[in-house]
Amino acid sequence: MRKNSVKNTRINTEVQKVLAETIRGEIKDPRIAPLTSVVAVEVSPDLKTCKAWISVLGDEKAQADTLAGLRSAAGFIKSRLAKEINLRITPEVCFIMDQSIAYGVNMSHKIDEVMGSAGTQAETDEEAGEE
Numbered sequence: 001m002r003k004n005s006v007k008n009t010r011i012n013t014e015v016q017k018v019l020a021e022t023i024r025g026e027i028k029d030p031r032i033a034p035l036t037s038v039v040a041v042e043v044s045p046d047l048k049t050c051k052a053w054i055s056v057l058g059d060e061k062a063q064a065d066t067l068a069g070l071r072s073a074a075g076f077i078k079s080r081l082a083k084e085i086n087l088r089i090t091p092e093v094c095f096i097m098d099q100s101i102a103y104g105v106n107m108s109h110k111i112d113e114v115m116g117s118a119g120t121q122a123e124t125d126e127e128a129g130e131e
Contacts, residue, residue: 014084023077027069052096053098
């Protein structure tokens with residue numbers, strides 16, 4: 001099965017849906033933050049491994065605790081995947097913290113800083129030109 005085939009895309013979508021439902025409603029680990037979402041899922045073509053990118057709303061400690069909680073619940077999550085999705089092989093799930101949202105916010109702040117400093121620089125240039 002190719003990496004970007006229709007079947008692989010369908011499996012990725014189904015695994016993402018089951019992971020999101022399991023994390024939100026069935027795992028009772030207090031380390032897992034309540035605002036945890038599955039951003040993307042990539043199941044390998046041989047169906048043995050699955051990378052799941054997750055996003056956690058909170059500080060770095062909450063992110064680390066959530067990641068530890070998910071890793072400790074990996075066996076339960078794999079059993080839920082096996083029950084919900086009829087595959088020949090149930091993939092091992094590897095959780096990865098998605099930093100794209102934090103990166104986007106950071107870049108937005110940097111752009112605002114540059115635009116703010118450029119605006120104040122233009123104002124001081126105009127004032128100097130008037131005198």
